[in-house]
Amino acid sequence: MTDDSLRSVTIERTGTGHFTATNARGGTLSFGTGSGSDGDTDFTPVELLLAALGGCTAVDVDIATSRHAEPTRFSVAVTGNKISDELGNRMTDLAVTFSVAFADTEGAERARAILPRAVKTSHDRLCTVSRTVETGTPVTATVEDA
Incomplete structure (x- = not known):
């Protein structure tokens, strides 16, 4: 590294x-x-996780679409269920849902057209947060000087 x-x-x-x-x-x-x-x-830490999931993709999507047109609405809803089972406490059914609109201005049609691809590309390749969650990266917890 x-x-x-x-x-x-x-x-x-x-x-x-x-x-x-x-x-x-x-x-x-x-x-x-x-x-x-x-x-x-x-x-809460769980809410921060949800915000990080949505925020990471939101940044990618905003950069891609706002090059063409400024959105009139740009919101992202992130949901999930907190459960406790034999694996411990964890989140399941994580979902990131975009609600984006563009006025009928120059570039708006292009921004609307690339929106689904921008969301998919962020999720599949670019968003470090969702990629890390989905690949299941190990976390090490230690106590200093212990």
Whole structure:
């Protein structure tokens, strides 16, 4: 692996059940248990996974289609079922659904035409998040200095 391929975030505890992830560029994202208590609206780790799945493909699709026309609507719904079975807690039936519209402007017909191919190409080849989930990449968890 090269330094160009490494991706990382650091996660710091900010309170009971609350955390902040920081990327290498200094961006932050708060998340937590999503308990709903005390007005807790933080994303849960599972919701972050869903956002990453949809967000990764959304970025690819937006780049491909907005070259031709600016969308008037661009939303992505990501769903899945959290289950617990003999394999432990996990998500099943993950689905990413795009709802995209373009005004009747120059390039809009081309943007509409390439939309399905852009979604498919992102899912099948480009989106690192969904490709990683689907190929089942192992995750190693360790304790430093243990």
